[in-house]
Amino acid sequence: MFLRAPNMHDYEEWAQLREESRAFLTPWEPVWPADDLTRMSFRRRLRRYSKEVREDTAYPFFIFRSGDGALVGGCTLSNVSRGVQQYATLGYWAGERYAGKGFITAAVCALVPYAFNELRLHRIQAACLPENEASKAVLRKAGFEEEGIARGYLRINGAWRDHLLFAMLASDVRS
Numbered sequence: 001m002f003l004r005a006p007n008m009h010d011y012e013e014w015a016q017l018r019e020e021s022r023a024f025l026t027p028w029e030p031v032w033p034a035d036d037l038t039r040m041s042f043r044r045r046l047r048r049y050s051k052e053v054r055e056d057t058a059y060p061f062f063i064f065r066s067g068d069g070a071l072v073g074g075c076t077l078s079n080v081s082r083g084v085q086q087y088a089t090l091g092y093w094a095g096e097r098y099a100g101k102g103f104i105t106a107a108v109c110a111l112v113p114y115a116f117n118e119l120r121l122h123r124i125q126a127a128c129l130p131e132n133e134a135s136k137a138v139l140r141k142a143g144f145e146e147e148g149i150a151r152g153y154l155r156i157n158g159a160w161r162d163h164l165l166f167a168m169l170a171s172d173v174r175s
Contacts, residue, residue: 001106003061003075006049010062011042013071017095024096028132031158056080059088059119063107065098072098075107077115077124086122088115092138100134108142116170123170127153127163139166143173 006014015037018025022032035041052058058078065072073094080088090111094104115121126144128135136146144166153163 001066001072001103001110002064003107003110004064005053006046006060006062006074008043008046010071011039014042014062015039017071017073021094021096024099025093026157028129028135028156029093030155052078056082059114061107061111063092063094063103065103070098071095072101072103073107075104075111077111077119080119080121086120088119088121088124090124090126105138105141108138112142112168112173116173121170123167125165125167127165129156129161130164136164136166142168144168145172 019037033041049058049060052060057080058076059080060076060078061074062071063073063075064070073092075090075092077088077090090108092104092108112124115124124144126139127150128139130149140146145168147165147167150163150165152160153165154161
């Protein structure tokens with residue numbers, strides 16, 4: 001598995017993977033805009049990503065399978081906060097055919113040193129729905145600790161939902 005920033009050449013593979021995984025992803029994600037899978041929407045997404053990286057507020061990556069370079073999903077460090085907080089929020093997704101095969105865990109494990117060593121963050125936080133056993137397993141395997149429930153934390157599939165919060169501190173991985 002390897003990570004890299006998304007680019008326009010990824011559009012068709014990304015759109016196909018997201019479309020074929022729509023039913024699989026819907027219970028775990030915000031409602032998709034009507035034009036989400038269009039080329040124009042993807043172009044706007046890339047412009048937003050570039051702006052966020054320039055402004056040090058988010059770092060998006062696509063996840064690719066080594067060997068054939070197939071796109072398997074994505075992950076993002078977003079909501080980067082500097083100053084007294086020094087944290088980012090981790091989010092990720094996998095196409096249905098690649099779910100449960102270790103790609104997301106490997107990607108999260110690869111992002112941890114980047115977040116702490118390159119971005120110089122103190123904390124990475126993540127949230128998942130309490131019933132999302134796969135996501136809880138990813139975070140635990142990557143070394144995140146469960147911190148509790150956040151009520152009405154994110155709007156998922158059109159409804160405000162409680163989430164389990166997880167976090168990792170730089171001191172948890174540096175010895």
